[in-house]
Amino acid sequence: MKKTLTTLLALASAALAAGAIYSMVSAPAEPSPDWRMHITNQQHALLIVPIDHAYRVSAYLITWAIQLGYVAWLAYRWKTQDK
Amino acid sequence: MKRFAIGLYAAAVVALLAWGFYQAIYVAPTDAMQGDIFRIIFYHVPSASVAFLFFGISLAGSIGYLAWRRSRPDWAQSADAWALAGAEVGVVFCTVVLITGPIWGRRAWGIWWVWDARLTTTLVLWLIYVSYLLLRRFSAGPQVQTLAAVLGIFGALDVPIVYMSNRWWRTQHPAPVFGGDEGSGMDKSMLGPFMWNMLAWMAWGILILGIRYVVERRNQVKTAREAEKALIA
Numbered sequence: 001m002k003k004t005l006t007t008l009l010a011l012a013s014a015a016l017a018a019g020a021i022y023s024m025v026s027a028p029a030e031p032s033p034d035w036r037m038h039i040t041n042q043q044h045a046l047l048i049v050p051i052d053h054a055y056r057v058s059a060y061l062i063t064w065a066i067q068l069g070y071v072a073w074l075a076y077r078w079k080t081q082d083k
Numbered sequence: 084m085k086r087f088a089i090g091l092y093a094a095a096v097v098a099l100l101a102w103g104f105y106q107a108i109y110v111a112p113t114d115a116m117q118g119d120i121f122r123i124i125f126y127h128v129p130s131a132s133v134a135f136l137f138f139g140i141s142l143a144g145s146i147g148y149l150a151w152r153r154s155r156p157d158w159a160q161s162a163d164a165w166a167l168a169g170a171e172v173g174v175v176f177c178t179v180v181l182i183t184g185p186i187w188g189r190r191a192w193g194i195w196w197v198w199d200a201r202l203t204t205t206l207v208l209w210l211i212y213v214s215y216l217l218l219r220r221f222s223a224g225p226q227v228q229t230l231a232a233v234l235g236i237f238g239a240l241d242v243p244i245v246y247m248s249n250r251w252w253r254t255q256h257p258a259p260v261f262g263g264d265e266g267s268g269m270d271k272s273m274l275g276p277f278m279w280n281m282l283a284w285m286a287w288g289i290l291i292l293g294i295r296y297v298v299e300r301r302n303q304v305k306t307a308r309e310a311e312k313a314l315i316a
Binding site for chain 1: 104117118119120122123126127130172175178179182183186187189190287291294295298301302305
């Protein structure tokens with residue numbers, strides 16, 4: 001039971017970390033620095049919404065990846081103490 | 084009864100975290116200047132607060148260990164376990180701060196990292212406590228706990244420096260939202276979600292701090308038993 005829980009926590013942590021990296025890597029490309037010459041402020045605001053969203057998702061996922069990874073490590077330490 | 088109370092607390096913490104997430108995503112309005120990326124504050128700032136608090140617990144534990152190591156060995160061992168637990172869980176939360184901060188910075192500033200006072204002192208704080216954990220992990224002998232306690236006390240001196248860094252020096256890091264100059268603060272519509280997340284992460288931190296303390300106390304008992312067996316043999 002304890003081994004299964006530890007494994008599940010470690011897998012969840014790895015999956016969240018992978019999700020965080022994927023979210024950032026798959027974010028749309030940022031507008032070029034000279035975007036003001038090509039698009040309006042309103043168009044720019046619409047363009048950056050999905051990028052901000054992807055980065056925010058990434059930050060939340062990586063937070064949980066770290067926290068659950070640490071809990072998995074604690075569970076592993078607890079299990080090895082029982083032996 | 085004790086197990087039931089711990090289970091109940093853990094369930095309450097999970098509920099609080101879920102509620103905090105709901106508040107951060109669905110209740111807090113989108114920031115007019117920063118857009119959606121500002122919501123990182125709901126994880127970043129509470130993590131920093133919890134890290135500071137736990138480094139404070141590590142400081143208290145370290146002082147306790149040095150004060151009681153000869154007069155009250157049992158108390159000293161307990162204090163040492165709190166010092167280690169505080170440092171380790173503090174490092175976990177500080178790691179979250181050092182990763183979520185640059186993710187926000189990449190969108191807000193256009194760069195991942197800048198060597199300004201707030202970021203640099205936070206990185207130094209993290210490095211001090213990582214070295215504390217490495218000292219405890221890889222050193223052996225009767226002096227390890229004493230050396231770690233001294234390092235824990237000096238490491239904690241960086242906490243007020245980190246906290247005051249964007250008050251003392253001009254930094255690229257945003258000015259303090261709370262306790263800053265006139266005009267600082269948070270809109271009421273965002274303050275509620277922020278406080279819920281602060282409470283949720285604090286409760287979560289206390290839960291894993293407690294677990295880490297118990298793990299260390301079990302480890303101390305196991306080590307003492309092994310030492311006793313070795314002496315008898």
